[in-house]
Amino acid sequence: MKKTFPINVIKHVAAQLLLAIFLVVTGSAEPGHNQNVLDREVTLNIKEKKLEYVLNKIEDQTKVTFVFSPKLIQSNRLVTISKSKEKLSAVLNELANDLHLEYEVAGDKVILKRQISDKNGVEVDNSVPEISPIPITGKITNLKGEPLSGVSVLVRNKGGGTSTNANGVFTINAEDGDVLVISIIGFKTQEITIGGQHELTIRLEDAVAELTTVVVGSRSLRPRTNVESPVPVDVINSKDLLATGQIEPAQQIQFTAPSFVSNRQTIADGTDHIDPASLRGLGPDQVLVLVNGKRRYNTALVNINGTVGKGSVGTDLNSIPGSSIERIEVLRDGAASQYGSDAIAGVINVVLKKKTGTQVFAHAGQQYAGDGANLQFGFNQGFKLGKKGGVLNLTGEVRHRQPTNRAGDYLGTVYNSNATQDEILIAQNGGWDRKNNMYIGNSKQLNAYGEANLELPISNKTKFYAMGMYSYRKGKAAGFYRYPKQTTQVVAQLYPRGFLPYIESEINDRSVMAGIKGKMASAWNWDVSTTYGGNQFRFDVTNSNNASMGTSTPTSFYCGKLGFQQSTTNVDFSKDFGSNLKLASFNVAIGAEMRIDMFKITPGQEESWKNYDPNSGKAGGAQVYPGYQPANAVDENRSVVSTYVDVESDITEKLLVNVAGRFEHYSDFGNALAGKLALRYKILDALSIRGAISNGFRAPSIHQYFFNNTSTQFQLINGTLSPSNTLTVRNSDPIAKALGIPDLKEETSVNYSLGITAKPSRNTSLTIDAYHIDIKNRILLAGPFRRTPAGTSIVDQVLNNAGFGTDVQVVQAFSNFVDTKTQGVDIIFSVSPQLGKGNLDLTLAANFNETKIKKVKGTDKIPAVPDSVGNYFFFDRAEQSRIELANPKNKVSLSANYQLKKFGFMARATRFGKVTSWNADPRLDETYDAKVVTDASVSYNILPQVRVTIGANNIFDVYPDKLKWFQIGNGDKTNIYYSNTSDGRFQYSRNATQFGMNGGYYYISLSANF
Template sequence: MNKTFFTFIFTLVSCFCFAQSFKVSGRITDEKGDPLIGASVIEKGTSNGTTTDGNGAYTLSVSSASSVIVATYVGYNRIEKAISGSGEQNLVLENATVLNQVTVVGSRNLNRSSTDTPAPVDVIDIREITTKQGQLDVNQLLQFAAPSFNSNRQTGSDGADHVDPASLRGLGPDQTLVLINGKRRHQSSLVNLFGTRGRGNTGTDLNAIPAAAIERIEILRDGASAQYGSDAIAGVINIVLKETVNQLSANVNAGMYKAKYRYDDKQFDGLNYNANLNYGIKIANKGFLNVTADYNFRDHTNRANTVSSEADLARRQYGDPKINNAAVYYNAKVPIGTNFQVYSFGGLNKRKGDAYAWTRFADDERNIPSIYPNGFDPIIASTIDDRSFAFGVRGIWKGWDIDLSNTYGFNKFHFNVKNSLNRSLGPLSQTTFDAGGFQLGQNVNNLNVTKYYKTILQGLNLAFGAEYRTEQYKIFAGERASYYNYDPTYPGGSQGFPGYSPTDVTDRSRSNVGVYLDVEADVTKKFLVDAAVRYENYSDFGSTVNGKVGLRYKVTDAFSLRGTVSTGFRAPSLAQKYFNSTFTNFVNGTPVEVLLANNESAVTQALGIPKLKQETSQNASVGFTLAPASGLSVTVDGYYVKVKDRVVLTGQFSDEDEQIGDLLKQLRVGKAQFFTNALSYTTTKGIDVIVAHTTPLGVGRLSSTLAANFNWMELGPVNTSPKLAGKEDIYFDERERRFVLASAPPSKINLTLDYSVDKFSFMLRFIRFGEIKLANWDYELDVYKPRIQTDVTLNYKVSKNFSLSVGGSNIFNVYPDLSLPALTESGGAWDPVQMGSNGAFIFTRLGFRF
């Protein structure tokens, strides 16, 4: 089958035999006459294009002598020019003005492009990847587009089933800072707990932002706490919203998974579909309002049927949760005079989810046969409200670029439990419960000031600013029947997800203030130096100072060396400090009540657990960029990140423990665990490699990209309290260590081949996920060997206004290695690893543009 498949690809690429009829060439430079290396040159209305070489030169075969070419470069104004029969087109791109300046993460210099920064920055065109991928949400789009980014679909993980944890370079989800249009994005109120990557972390919900509202995503793969503040240990993701006007775009996407493991004879399940609209209008001369509406539906998948009999099952339902996700987002700028503008952006997201919990079989002591004669599968239903709004004014005053803004963000989880019961209520128990939930609010006031001095050295950029941030975290209780035990001889609370009780209720807040100074100097035309320092003070744990120095040296126009060193920090989230709950965990298939006690509880005090403190980091990176030939670019970056006092979720102490056993028995729980700075340090080393090539091939153009991340992590000794000395294996045991080590596969390699000719384009992609090892409940290693996923997409531009895409992700229906369901954290034959466990996904997409 593979031989036939590759023969088909070769035939498709090479079978066309007519040539495009006109060749145009020239140079792309900036206003100073310096070449812009890697600038994009595209024939308008087509996917036919190229990039400039080390001298800023390009050559492009276009369809006719009357074609229009479009030149773009990050940080510069776009140019469209009709070639009018001339084969030589030299274009000069101007620096973007204050009203249409392009944000580039990783540099405060408004004249700096992404390829000029001392640290690696990926710029991902969302329109390009959504056209050629089957994934519909931002997390999954990035999972298969950026090797250093990892996000796994969760199942059997309570709230994490509804929000996919995501991370950069194998670090924690809360160690990556997310920005929108350069402004800090609020985190989710959820703490990841069971069977998840990023266990014990609070991340950012990227899926609350519709892909249809995004122009591009910039990923800074480098520590940036000195530049942007807390959470930027692993890097920064900057989401840039659309600014298009007078153009209506709409997309309809649909797809299903091909089932391999099911009880019944169904061949497909997990229907996904998405519909979105985007439109922008002009305001005044250079202002705009761009609005996006988006709706995404995802149905359940079921991959529980992996064992020989029901007796060996842990769960009858195992797979993706059902999700209804709706969002409205906007982006707006309004000029005030010639030098100032008012801007605003943000949106609303509402998500409803149904996720299956572990099965209660008919003979389970937690079942009431008169209610469920065949047992039951509890459903954890979530309602997630997420909103964010930013308002600001920006302008130029006496040569200074000044940006003053306020950004507000809010995230709320409200849980309901369906198809359940409270065993202690007996046969009269209700089957639906309001289980309560939690929420997080964040407000940020931000001032950024920058000025570029052309006459100092070869250009010097001075930036400074301040930020004041407040946060508030709340836990609210569910109805009494969701958490109360009415008969001590039976377990109480709603089965599948016990509700939050009045003793869990929390209302906590904090504030912090930060100031920074950032200087970038082009010492010569070849040598760039960047230095930043930042001071922050938190109301709940004190002050921190961090710095960063970056260097970039252009050995030639085609070859540059770059590197950075920095320190970083991450303040423990309010959820990590104050979250507490009682839940049911399954150990070898046996239910156990577990108390997750907050940092100030009687249980943590009895064990002498210290107050949480900030994580600190030391970061270093070194690499090079190379453009050895026209259409070919290579970047290689090695990195080192050492995180001290890493906050994690401990292992579970039992009610037999001599220190807290009696206390746990009084609380009617079998085990307890906590958040603590348990790891003295983690050390992450890795290499990112990206090779991109574009060339004419036959009648069309072939673009090839090889992108790879290689990652190694080591864990240091365990920090324990004096009362727990000698219990390091419980405090942070082998299972917990393996969860941290499995935050990313040791390697992820992506090879993408994209061939376009006339109205057709064909994308073939191979993604290799490295081996993952997790410890099961018997403390044996479940080894998930390397896997290769194959994706194919065919796109046809029906007309100027319509395009059609069909394709498949994981077309050979590859799955991870099987494990024993009762021994995994999730209760399925796989924990959430590698490419996921749903199998092949077949999709189609129809795009409209007017």
């Protein structure tokens, strides 16, 4: 008969083995030393608390460390013990006898094990009665006794959590011995151990000395809410981001921050894969992005096609996994003096999660039209490190987005420019699908992310912190269809019916950051950190050809890579001298930054760019996106050194003053200096006025210095979009200089803001902020400089002299040739009334803005002289409208969120203002009216830790206005019909966007917290 061993014996042997390994690693102490440990005195007066709680108390008094398996010793058992200055040995013996435990001493460590059998060899019954959770109720206030709503209440190391309602009240199930973690931004986190009490009153202290809290707009250690700060700051928590029903961070911010706009582009080369975003109607490169308060690198991509933000180099917010975000802070004010270049419109700071526990996110949905399916899975896990508050938070996320297609019926000719003959050829070739020969909409994307955020106390006043992030994204987007009639572009033997070429992207983002921060004995806070990160964008073209190669052409091409890397080192110091000066606060912050920017262009394979038969008239290179040539190769870097000082003080109880200044030196163009003065004055306790004046700057990006390529861009000529080979040259290129384009220099700005803030009650707030921003020497793509039919213009001469034949029709280069003025107002009103037994949050958020071109600067070769309808030779009306009219001039959102026990209801209506697209021919100008997009969802806690949400974005399936056909001509002449639709292929504008062109979207999502 085969002998079996009881499971308890197996566990006992395993525990002994683990103990042996532990003793080998740590080394056991000598018996005499063990005896000293057991002689240490313990005083306890505990009634019905968990064993783990008792052991923690003993550890605090004796400085020993208990080593055990909570499950093996059943540490959730309730213990009652009373001792006064008793030796540790006696206490341990009593616990061991009562709870059937064994213990061994190794140095300052006590190893606890489960007793398998008594002295007579009889197996011990260690079963423990089930402990039922009990409801705990409480009220949370600030030190003034004012209730705090939205405070997070969690049971540490367990599932389950809640938050306070408008009256500061919460209810949660917990057991005796459980630890409640109470937290909210701006206040110190508290931990409370449950020990028989069922009702709690908790008062939270302001987080005045919290080194871990990062709030943009102020380096003061004194926390300030959005109504107390001298400049407007929106704080959007992860709960609000998830409530949008969006899964990409840029789209989440679009529907929560009134002055932020981000829309997906289509038929725009690389910009199909990275969404340009703007703040207060300015460019994507005029807003600075931070992660955990440290500068985030720009993307490698330069937006050179006909989209919003043309000529800009922005920061890709969608390269950050949404599951890792704790909150997003949006500073809506010029801040170049505080944070450096790019912060003309403001700053977006992404704060990553730094909490323990497990969070899981899942999302599935698709468009009403049946395409555009999205799948997301995110996982966030936080680990407690040590006993001093260390934490490691890890995130993994995968997102898959299917493409959408909103193309119209193609009405043009296919095989022949003669319509009658073309119909005969179509019939002979089996017909033609006029609906599906273009893909206009979202690109296809597969995204995978990993992120780690670490904070580890080294001592009571010093912390080490680090962050690492990686994302891999694979995308696929279509270009314009190449028809058989386009004989210079199509190899008919390979594609007798033409072809739809695809641009496939491979985008890699990597970043690491590490630093140490602490506090000196002299009360100076210090922070030293270094950050390294970058973006690489690889282009591949598939289902295409190089027409100059004939039938020997490949159909897939590697077209090269763009790369941008950035290394930033910061040293920061701050101290509050308020008590020395008998002021509530007088915070002084000083610091320095060293940054290195690196930009690289790697050429593609030869077949992707070369014209093998230039005399044939056939186009060379891969159709849709010719590869980067060896002549385009770039491997450049520059260095930036800066220093700043920032002083903020509560001069009186009513007056707050902030003064900041920053100096930066660039190795490639020189110096920049910026300053700021901001004030806030309390008229009443509940009413304040605030204002700021600052000058700012934005240095030309290294991309704008060195980017160059040849691309196929479609220009509207006589009402028809026609392909034009467009040459983008460096600012320093002889072609740019022959056109009179001067060397690049920094953009400079002057920002003015004035606002009021009101908080008439604890759950009601109002902020109204007006702003005016003047920008000089704005950097844009000067052009398109086009060849003329006669071939006699300066552009023709310059291109011919440079050796470019007629295969290049257009040239463009970066230049500081525009001055602009932007002004507007932001309004945010929120109220959280108690409604029945539930809590209602209402928010009205609005932005109104207008940007005007004040001046267009010509070159010494091509003066800025507009024609009769406003077209400059190098800056036509279409390019002007991209700056002034392509983004909505206003956005108004009204949202309601109601929570009732396990149920949640959300409804949000967002009105996007009208947009306009001008044309070089004013008769083709179009304006698209304002639209209201409505979102709604219902959520339910199927378990205390698990919440399911069913909802729809754009629930009424609203689309932008469709493009129009125009009739041009007189009654006595043949009427000519022109259209911005490109022969019917475009139903909606791709030049001016409000909220996209995909229609309604329904989804189901799941979130769980453990």
